[in-house]
Amino acid sequence: MSGADLRGAAPSQPEAATPRDILSTKKPNPVSQAGFLGALRDAELDVPDGLMDGEGRPAGRRFAVYRNNVAVSLREALEAGFPAVAKLIGPENFARAAGMYLRAEPPGSPLMMGYGAGFADFLAGIEALNSIGYLADVARLEFALRESYHAADAPVLNPARLQDLSEEALMAARLVLAPSVRLLRSPWPVLSVYRFTMTPGSPKPQAQAEDVLIARPEFDPEPHLLPTGGAPFLAAVQVGQSFGAALEAAGEDFDLGAMLGLLLQTGALSDIITIP
Amino acid sequence: MYDFEPNLPPLPGVGYKPQHYRDILEEAAPVGWLEVHAENYMGAGGRPLAQMRALSERFPISVHGVGLSIGGAGRLDPEHLARLKHLVGWLNPASFSEHLAWSTHDSHFFNDLLPLPYTDATLARICDHIDEVQDVLQRPMLLENPSSYLAFAESTWEEPAFLREIARRTGCGLLLDVNNVFVSAVNLGFSPQNYIDAYDLDRVGEIHLGGHDEDEDDHGAPLLIDSHGREVADPVWALLDYVLERSGPKPILIEWDTDVPDWPVLREEAVRADRALAGVLV
Numbered sequence A: 001m002s003g004a005d006l007r008g009a010a011p012s013q014p015e016a017a018t019p020r021d022i023l024s025t026k027k028p029n030p031v032s033q034a035g036f037l038g039a040l041r042d043a044e045l046d047v048p049d050g051l052m053d054g055e056g057r058p059a060g061r062r063f064a065v066y067r068n069n070v071a072v073s074l075r076e077a078l079e080a081g082f083p084a085v086a087k088l089i090g091p092e093n094f095a096r097a098a099g100m101y102l103r104a105e106p107p108g109s110p111l112m113m114g115y116g117a118g119f120a121d122f123l124a125g126i127e128a129l130n131s132i133g134y135l136a137d138v139a140r141l142e143f144a145l146r147e148s149y150h151a152a153d154a155p156v157l158n159p160a161r162l163q164d165l166s167e168e169a170l171m172a173a174r175l176v177l178a179p180s181v182r183l184l185r186s187p188w189p190v191l192s193v194y195r196f197t198m199t200p201g202s203p204k205p206q207a208q209a210e211d212v213l214i215a216r217p218e219f220d221p222e223p224h225l226l227p228t229g230g231a232p233f234l235a236a237v238q239v240g241q242s243f244g245a246a247l248e249a250a251g252e253d254f255d256l257g258a259m260l261g262l263l264l265q266t267g268a269l270s271d272i273i274t275i276p
Numbered sequence B: 001m002y003d004f005e006p007n008l009p010p011l012p013g014v015g016y017k018p019q020h021y022r023d024i025l026e027e028a029a030p031v032g033w034l035e036v037h038a039e040n041y042m043g044a045g046g047r048p049l050a051q052m053r054a055l056s057e058r059f060p061i062s063v064h065g066v067g068l069s070i071g072g073a074g075r076l077d078p079e080h081l082a083r084l085k086h087l088v089g090w091l092n093p094a095s096f097s098e099h100l101a102w103s104t105h106d107s108h109f110f111n112d113l114l115p116l117p118y119t120d121a122t123l124a125r126i127c128d129h130i131d132e133v134q135d136v137l138q139r140p141m142l143l144e145n146p147s148s149y150l151a152f153a154e155s156t157w158e159e160p161a162f163l164r165e166i167a168r169r170t171g172c173g174l175l176l177d178v179n180n181v182f183v184s185a186v187n188l189g190f191s192p193q194n195y196i197d198a199y200d201l202d203r204v205g206e207i208h209l210g211g212h213d214e215d216e217d218d219h220g221a222p223l224l225i226d227s228h229g230r231e232v233a234d235p236v237w238a239l240l241d242y243v244l245e246r247s248g249p250k251p252i253l254i255e256w257d258t259d260v261p262d263w264p265v266l267r268e269e270a271v272r273a274d275r276a277l278a279g280v281l282v
Helices: A033-041 A062-081 A083-089 A091-104 A119-124 A135-150 A167-172 A190-198 A230-238 A243-250 A256-265 B018-026 B047-058 B078-091 B120-137 B159-170 B178-188 B192-198 B234-247 B263-278
Strands: A174-177 A182-186 A210-215 A222-225 A269-273 B012-015 B033-037 B061-064 B095-099 B102-105 B108-114 B142-144 B173-177 B204-210 B212-216 B222-226 B252-255
Touching: A033 A062, A033 B102, A033 B108, A062 A083, A062 A091, A062 A135, A062 B108, A062 B222, A083 A091, A083 A135, A083 A190, A091 A119, A119 A135, A135 A182, A135 A190, A135 A210, A167 A243, A174 A230, A174 A243, A182 A230, A190 A210, A190 A222, A210 A230, A210 A256, A230 A243, A230 A256, A243 A256, B012 B263, B018 B047, B018 B263, B047 B061, B061 B078, B078 B120, B095 B204, B120 B159, B142 B159, B142 B204, B159 B173, B159 B192, B173 B178, B178 B192, B178 B204, B178 B212, B178 B222, B178 B234, B192 B234, B204 B234, B234 B263, B252 B263
Parallel strands: B012 B033, B012 B252, B033 B061, B061 B095, B095 B142, B142 B173, B173 B204, B204 B252
Antiparallel strands: A174 A269, A182 A210, A210 A222, B102 B108, B212 B222
């Protein structure tokens, strides 16, 4: 460590601050934030003039600390948010895909809990990953779990409120889903792949389409496989259609009792609005 | 005009991690307060907010922002300011602090604390931004000194004088990160004691300590990286003693953000901070 002191005595008033270029006629190069970022995001570009070490030499690889901090912190945020995707393609492929994504779509806000909303679509657009058809849907499932985790709290519907209604009143009423509920429809066995990847001992996925309900009983979101007709039923509820209309959307092979059981057990319903 | 007043207790605190929730409720001592990153508690609900409601009934809370980009060339993000106002409103923390740094440009957030040239233009911009934050939050904030890996040729101010002037103009307090002082001093070749001597210790409302990593620059000189991923280094503890001899007791936070250890390891760092405080003559 160098023993050089702070330049100049410690000033307590602004007038006493020591301008570095007081004896120099050459103005140092100002570095704009746009210029700093340009070089930060593209390692091929030179480090901006005007950045230096403590002895006035060009900053060189000191600048790489910032390049590295930004890239690593964003990549780690994606790794933490998409652990199943990372396991499916392996750490090296994941690091490469994450590096491409964070350059193409840096976070749009300081809320890192929301970073990665476009990662599934981005993965779907990477040709080299097209052979893993279900990959983007697994990413969608992981992002939906994260959204559910941070969603607003809501009261849980008391099942008695459903039982007390006449059939006519029930059919006209509207179910209200908790803000933590998410619905994912996939042509792939997305939930089976997710479980097989994340939970040791899970059965091997079979080639089938899977619709998934994500619900959060208290604080921990859980994905559930939806029965036949479950997804159109929930999709109708989500857009505010009546119970009767949702039931119609669900079709012939729909087991309403099983569906309501699942929704009530998982805290997916927060209210029912009846027509007076 | 706001005027900073110390609000956190002059005790050890730790950066709160959710995995320590039970441990903290059961055996916090000597930890007397907790700090959280503002942005992690800006979700709509769920466990993070429930835990924070419960912890805030037991401990003074310090909200530490990492995403406001106070040094940003553009205006502060009004949406982010509104989120901050909402958080500070319901949590009513003992303290709010942010960094002398920037992290957002053209509405893109880079998740790191990027450095600033210390010029009159930067000074004016930062003071405007701090005025705006304090007006929105209706309270004075603390501003933290950064870890530096490089310097700007255009700078005309020394960092301690720059911070002192910001505090004088805006009425904000200062958050003195002693590890950052040590890291910057090694990286830029100045005396950390001289830096402390020039720092406005009367306006320090909080001290930060954290671990750093060691690397080298192009010339083989040591380059320390502020990583928050290990124990606080011995020379940083020594520098803390140097600070406390001059400042008197202050709230001292242990920051450990990556490779977060089990609670007993983190608590041991707080015990060490407690011993440093006990050695100070009030």
